[in-house]
Amino acid sequence: MVLGPVGQMLLFVIGSAIALSLLVTLLALLQIGARPDLLVRTWTILPQVIIDGLVRGFLFASIALGYTMVYGVLEFINFAHGEIFMVGGVVGAAVALLLATSGLLGAVPGLLFVLLIIAMGMLVSGTLAVTVERVAYRPLRGAPRLVPLISAIGVSLVLQDVTRLIMTSTPLGFNARFNTPDFGPPIRLFEMNLGERPVPVIISPKALIFVSAAVVMLVVLNYLVNATRLGKAIRATAQDRSTASLMGINVNQIISLTFLIGGALGGAAGALFGMYVGTVNPYMGFIPGLKAFTAAVLGGIGNITGALVGGIVLGFLEAFVASYLSLFTGGAFSGAAYADIAAFSILILILIFRPSGLLGEATTQKV
Amino acid sequence: MTPTTQSASLWERTRTALGRGPGAYVFFGLYAAICTWLLFTNPRTSLRTDIVFVLFLLLVFLIYRSATPLWFRGGLAAALLLVVMPIFGTLNPFYIDVATQAGIFVALALGLNVVVGFAGLLDLGYVAFFAVGAYLWAILSTPQISQINPAWSPVPPIMFYPFVLLGLAIGAVFGILLGLPxxxxxxxxxxxVTLGFGEVIRVLANNLDRPINITNGSQGIREIERPPLILTSFIRDTLGWNLSDSQLYQQFFYFVVLLIVIFTVVVVSRLKNSRIGRAWEAIREDETAAVAQGIPRVRMKLMAFAVGASFAGAMGVVFASKQLFINPPTFDLLRSINILAMVILGGMGSIPGVILGAVIVTLLDLQILPRMATVLRDAQRAGVPIPAAFDPTQYQRLLFGILLVLMMIFRPQGILPDERRSEELHAGDEPPSEEEAPPAARPAAESA
Structure with a gap:
């Protein structure tokens, strides 16, 4: 806490980047006898992999916050959170399409556009999350643990198909591609020149916007939860619901608020992610949702800093598998496909060996 | 706790009324005769036949649940399933295929019910075991095996039978592999975690075409072998029925599936009332207390995974052989949730409930949704404003999603609940705090 949230974040990012660099160097050195050029090739792509990992990491972290906040308060896995994220993306696409059809897209400045889709995504996804909680989760509070989870799985399927129905019956279509204001060409940071031909290290402006927005969201959330009266109420509810209500906290309201915040963050992440990749579809939330859940568990579910750590570690790990697996195995395995397997394997391993996560405290089950 | 919910008592009353006196025999006899007559005289695929077919399946279920003597139930059910259904199948190939699919899913749902219903372990990756069985037969029975090692050649089709057993064993092994961690x-x-495991198996099936081509990747495996037909000369020459090979295969798989379903029902019912079944229930209700009573938790949980997975493995072999073609999307998460919806709809832990749930969901999927699609298309042509993009057969997720949410809110114990299980779902592990108790749970919790 001495460092403050931004310093802490920077620390995690730099730490993960160093760990990743050491790992790939070690792996390259192990094979150096058979393939002498491997080390150079490894280092040449390293900066790009780190940037890629960073973008993925903040994506997972911003979705993971929704899981972690709800879990912190209710001890309940909001399985539908991936779909809340997806809805944010679809709303962003709809806004972009509306602007384009009314001929305003060229006139809107880039920053305003970003703020607009974030605001709309937050509004719709936040409202949706609260509604879902009211309709499908609140009646089941106090039921055995699996009952609300099954309900959440149902909600997730319903949201996917309702969105699909809406998208296919509007000009969006199933796979909505859309244009955004021009944010300029990719920024060339520097060139990696290690003997072979130089490889430029680039970051797209959209990725930069995504990461900065995610950082702002994380910092604001950190402030909200740790330094305001509202945050105190949320933390009290998470610790002990009945005692919190004895202290005059309206527990139901706080739970709704938790869903609102988590949903709004998910929606903003969805809108930004949609803008970043330029296309959205109703099923795009499921896999990122599952991975974000993995990130939340990895960092220690219920813990906001943990979500950030988990997200970044997972992002780097995925970028590593996606870019290096094929290089280190001599092209035998394609990295992109196995990135998913890596994420799920991490989930399984962490749940087995350290279910409380990297930053979580081990809890004993009360009898 | 006595069955207090209204439908249960209504059911009990109907059940006793149908078990006493000559009324039951007359009722079932007439019902069966009318259904059979309707099916045989008008076998064309239409809405009317759909309804008769559903009534036919309902009859089989009613007989299974009725209180009439065993010889009557057994005789009538055998007549309907072993004579009427196959003959109807020769007249209309669509419905016997629906019945076969329903049978496959009954066995899968009963297997999942062992894990979810009996032992209380929610498995969202159940279809992975089904995939393992299916790929086992698909790879070993086709030239795909030579892709792995050119020296290996496919097994002869007759090996189908031992492979069903092998599927059982491999399923159990994978069940334990998943269960251990x-x-x-x-x-x-x-x-x-089970969801992640299911996804890993699917992604592996999708990507294991490199570096060694094991699963043929997203292309899937074609022309999977079927076992050689039996009794062809008897049917064609002695009985004089001129049936094509594909019709005979339909009949063949119908009987294979029926046999496996009967086997599964017997095994699962015997298990449920055995020491093992009671140990599972004890673990489900309260793990700590169960362990304190001396129940070997590890062994029992592993056994639940193994037993549940073994049915899926065996059915996978049959499924691959019946479908002739499998690819990774056949085994996606939606299929796992599909099977879970069957278990939940019918009633977790209740064997008749799960059978009913599996048949209902399969019928919804294969028969009712396509029928709705035709009706909607006709309505569209008649000028009713329905969005052109709306095709009910494409919205299974919506259907299952709504089903899961509604069941959880209004009837978490399922339509034909298991007595002990419904007690748990009503009373709850943790005492619900005042204003948060689910409204549906209130009366039952008080009467308990």
């Missing part, structure tokens, strides 16, 4: 996990984490 997840034993310590609590319910909701377990659900997510």
């Amino acid at each position: 997840v034993l310590r996990l609590r319910g909701d984490y377990l659900a997510i």
